Amino acid sequence: MEFKDAGKRKNRGRPDTLYFNAFTEDLFSWDNDLANDSQRVLRLNSASRFFAGIRELALEENIQAYLGRYTDFDFNVDYERWLITFSKAESDHIKVSRGEENIFIWCLFMAICERVIDGHPSYGWVKYLYIDDPISSLDDNNAIAVASDLARLLRKGVNSLKVVISSHHALFFNVVCNELKREVHKRYFLHRTRPNGQYTLRATNDTPFFHHVAMLSEIQHAAESGDFYTYHFNMLRSILEKTATFFGHDDFSACIHGVEDEILYARALNLLSHGQYAIYEPREMVEDTKALFRQILDSFQARYQFALPNLATAQNGNTA
Numbered sequence: 001m002e003f004k005d006a007g008k009r010k011n012r013g014r015p016d017t018l019y020f021n022a023f024t025e026d027l028f029s030w031d032n033d034l035a036n037d038s039q040r041v042l043r044l045n046s047a048s049r050f051f052a053g054i055r056e057l058a059l060e061e062n063i064q065a066y067l068g069r070y071t072d073f074d075f076n077v078d079y080e081r082w083l084i085t086f087s088k089a090e091s092d093h094i095k096v097s098r099g100e101e102n103i104f105i106w107c108l109f110m111a112i113c114e115r116v117i118d119g120h121p122s123y124g125w126v127k128y129l130y131i132d133d134p135i136s137s138l139d140d141n142n143a144i145a146v147a148s149d150l151a152r153l154l155r156k157g158v159n160s161l162k163v164v165i166s167s168h169h170a171l172f173f174n175v176v177c178n179e180l181k182r183e184v185h186k187r188y189f190l191h192r193t194r195p196n197g198q199y200t201l202r203a204t205n206d207t208p209f210f211h212h213v214a215m216l217s218e219i220q221h222a223a224e225s226g227d228f229y230t231y232h233f234n235m236l237r238s239i240l241e242k243t244a245t246f247f248g249h250d251d252f253s254a255c256i257h258g259v260e261d262e263i264l265y266a267r268a269l270n271l272l273s274h275g276q277y278a279i280y281e282p283r284e285m286v287e288d289t290k291a292l293f294r295q296i297l298d299s300f301q302a303r304y305q306f307a308l309p310n311l312a313t314a315q316n317g318n319t320a
Contacts, residue, residue: 021132041083053122062111099137117157129163151179217308229282237273259299
C-alpha cells in the first residue's frame with residue numbers, strides 16, 4: 001500500500017503502476033446462479049483501469065497460450081456483460097477452484113503486460129509493475145513455470161518498465177533470480193525482528209533467503225542472548241519438519257533420532273509447539289524450559305550444520 005500511496009503522491013493522484021496483488025483478485029467476483037445452480041460466471045469489475053483495453057485488444061489467444069501451460073480448462077469472455085464462463089471437457093459453466101481462478105487472473109495479467117511492453121496506447125500510463133506473490137495455491141511445478149514465464153516477459157520489457165516483485169515463496173524467488181541473473185536487478189530480504197516488530201531490509205547477494213534458515217538464525221541469536229520465548233518452540237518444530245521432509249522422512253523426530261533423551265525432546269516439541277502462543281504478545285520461557293530448549297537446539301545443530309546469515313547485523317541498520 002505504501003508503494004501505491006507513494007505513486008499517488010508523486011503523480012497527484014494519477015496512477016502509473018499496474019498491480020498484481022490481492023486487490024487485482026478482488027476485481028473478479030463469482031455469480032453462482034443460486035436460483036438455478038447451472039449458469040456460474042465470473043464477473044469483471046469493468047470500472048477498473050485494469051481492464052481499460054481488453055475489449056479492443058482481444059486477449060483470448062494470449063491468455064490461452066499461458067493458461068495451457070498450467071491447467072486444462074477453457075474460457076470465454078463476454079465483453080457485453082463483462083463476465084467469463086469456464087468449461088472443461090463436456091461440462092460448461094463450471095466453477096473452477098480458487099487456485100484455477102488465480103492462475104486464470106494471472107494469465108490475463110500476463111497478456112495485458114505483453115501489450116504494455118508492446119506500447120499499446122490503452123496502457124500508455126503504465127510505467128511500473130508491482131507483482132505480489134502470484135503463485136498462491138500453485139504446486140511447485142507451476143510455481144517454477146510461472147516464474148520462468150514472468151522472467152521471459154520481463155526480459156522483453158527490460159528497457160521500458162521498472163518492476164517490483166515481492167514473494168514469501170523461496171522456490172519462486174530463486175527461479176526468478178536465476179532467470180534474471182544477467183539483467184540488472186536488486187534482491188532484498190525483508191525481515192521482521194521479534195519482539196520489537198521492526199522491519200529490516202537487507203541485500204541478499206551473500207545471504208541465504210530461505211525462510212527456515214532465517215528462522216534458525218533468529219533462534220541462534222536468541223540462544224546467544226538467552227532471550228527464549230515460547231513461540232521459539234513453534235519455530236524450531238517448523239524447522240525440524242522442513243528438514244525431515246527434505247531428507248525424505250515422514251516425521252520431524254527423525255532429526256533427533258538416536259540422540260540422548262530423544263523421547264523427551266520429541267515429546268517436548270510436540271506439546272510445547274502446540275501452545276496458543278501469541279507472536280505479538282511474547283512470553284519468555286521459564287529457566288527449566290529454556291535449558292530443555294537449548295539442549296534440543298544443540299542436538300539438532302550438532303547433526304545439521306546450517307550456514308546462517310547474520311540477521312542481527314541487519315537489525316542494527318536499514319530499519320524500515
